[in-house]
Amino acid sequence: MAATRDKFGRPIVVVTGMGVVTSLGTGKADNWKKLTAGESGIRTITRFPTDGLKTTMAGTVDFIPVEPFSSTDLSERLGELVAEEAIAQAGIGTRSDFPGPLFLAVAPVEVEWPQRQELGRAIGASTEVDYDAMLRVSGGGRFAQYHRRFLFGSVADHLAEKFGTKGSPISLSTACASGASAIQLGVEAIRRGEADAALCVATDGSVNPEALVRFSLLSALSTHNEPPQAAVRPFSKNRDGFVMAEGAGALVLESYEAATARGAQILGILAGCGELADSFHRTRSSPDGKPIIGCVRNALSDAGIVSDQIDYINAHGTGTPENDKMEYLGISSVFGERAKQIPVSSNKSMVGHTLSAAGAVEAVFSLLTLEHQRIPPTINYDIPDPAIPFDVVPNKARDARVTAVMSNSFGFGGQNASLILTREPV
């Protein structure tokens, strides 16, 4: 690799470190082993009672101890773990002095039910609970830690402090595309010459009763509770919704110039990013697929490549009736007949939908695909949907020559993002 700038004259953005945690395990090795073995991390929920719920399974991360426990605390801990792994691999700065900004994709932080119930108890059984009563017991410092914990910016604040990132950290949300957007912000900062390195982290630890109910009320979740491992069926005729999951992904991005100057090992290239908003509906995609098509085309043109150069598509592939159909429409419109041949698989079939983390978790898996030249499968693919004639790499991983991967993320509120990842600069 001789040139430090891409064909558009922009600094080439490389990946020098990666970290990942999912319901499959902690770290790249554990996750990759299970992902390529076609294992599922979806289990029946044991964290809280599931009586009365239509969906009783999720891809929870239950093996990371967090005390005190809250979804926000879990999200932060997962973010810490993946940032640590990525920074250690990159060998950049020190553990607590990262030479660049932090871009964090995180679920909107909010006061959760255990804390609300604690307020209820503080009010006492003899007083009617209303928000005036809650306000009366909230002050005086007794619950000061809940102010610090439940600010929207708290996770980024703590990660910025722990890892010594520079400047003002950004907490962002683009719904299910958040992880990809965090990476995109890092790419843009490096391309602008604003930074030589960026820490892009995406995390989601939000499997709690209200979150589950919220998605359930929108009829978005699979109710195929038994066996849980078979619930997520992307592109299948009998798919019935997504499964909530927890996880985190982190990338250390650097300019090619800065990475090579310090002798870093280059794991891959962030060749292009595309995005496009959809104005059709708050949860559904425009039926003509134009925003998804536009997003995919934007990513290809940002990378300066054509669709023929993509060897594998890491799909958004949530397993909802709607998304999978729209993803096929979008891909087939851009890739033409090749859409039926190019491998398109969904990591979500195994790790579930890691929501705010998905775009980054799947970017890491895409980079591992490039590293190992092995494509993870779409599991639970028993009954193909004839309307979606993808080669989904059904049920078993496949060795393949992969030089360029497209990773898609399409979210609620019309947020579409696509990343192009390669081994070498294009």
Next chain:
Amino acid sequence: MTETKSSNPAAEVWITGIGLATSLGEGLDAHWDALNQRRINVDEKGFAPYIVHPWAPVNFDSQIPKKGDQRQMEAWQRIGTYAAGLALESAGLKGNKEILARMDMIVAAGGGERDLAVDCNILNSEAKGNSAPGFLNERLMNDLRPTLFLAQLSNLLAGNIAIVHGVTGSSRTFMGEEAAGVDAARIALARIAAGQSDIALIGGSQNGERKDLLVLYEFGDFNLTDKFAPVWARGDKRGFALGSGGAFLVIESRAHAEARGAKPYARLTNVVADLARRNHPGEVTATLEKLWSKIGKLGNNGAIITGATGAEPATSEERAFLGEHPDFAVRASGTAFGHTMETQFPLGLALAALSISRGALFPPNDPTGLEVEMSNPPTQIVVIGTGHWRGEGMALVEAIK
């Protein structure tokens, strides 16, 4: 520290649209009049002992024509979608499908408005001994309106703006209290200055009349209580009064603006931001001083519009900083508008651009004398955003020569 500057002459960035809908009314004329009359709209009774700056009712139909769209939103999204529409109108872009389709958007958002009745019903039932394992699940499944989640989600303010106004370039939502508003402006400016974008809509909104939001700040004893006082006059009764309001701006490259004949209000020259650890006294003051040194070349005809919150020790530390720059007349937007959190910095930018375009700094509103009259038209206004807990930011807004 991160900073963003238009270093390439071709990438000068202008503010070409301003949308304001707050406790003082809607639109630029209404706000200019209110500020010049020193009018403040506070409610000391409705949320007593807390104080809020309540939303001045508007006809939502004028910016959100479909009732169905209005019903899908909670108040903060209606306020924001309305103000965004005003900004697009102000920029002469309403209905310009070609530009709107590729317009980028960065929204600074909170969200999470609770259904207070559902919450209280659950807590009351639990107090009466309802503790069956599935009780919480059952109540939430039965009592929550299915579309409430969409009204709570932080990125759905941007989503609604896309749906209602057709803004469909890139769409990003930043969270993180006051700093989110600073960084929305910082990143949007950086992208345009570097040629990664031509035109962007930036801003935010808040519904301050929310008891659940008051609870979060009450945890930290941040709410102003009993009697209203201007920001600099709160003394021991420290804290902020939440405000309802939306502030959006259209910013675009000079080339893009000139090509379509857009008239600018002012230039957005630079935005800088940092995150002081605030482990020791004086860190905020020192950080503000560092930002000041990076904001750009400052002359002697400038003013400061700050979103100082009244929270401590941040406000006192900011006063110490302001004391080092007495030649800049100061205005605290929190006095007239309350604290709109994510929206405060976009609000400051809007007031700066408005003032520059009207050729005057609006009068002081401060019994302590910290705010002084400014007789000359300001040619430079530094907008300051010091977070009540974390985050420091500054912007330089300048008259276009």
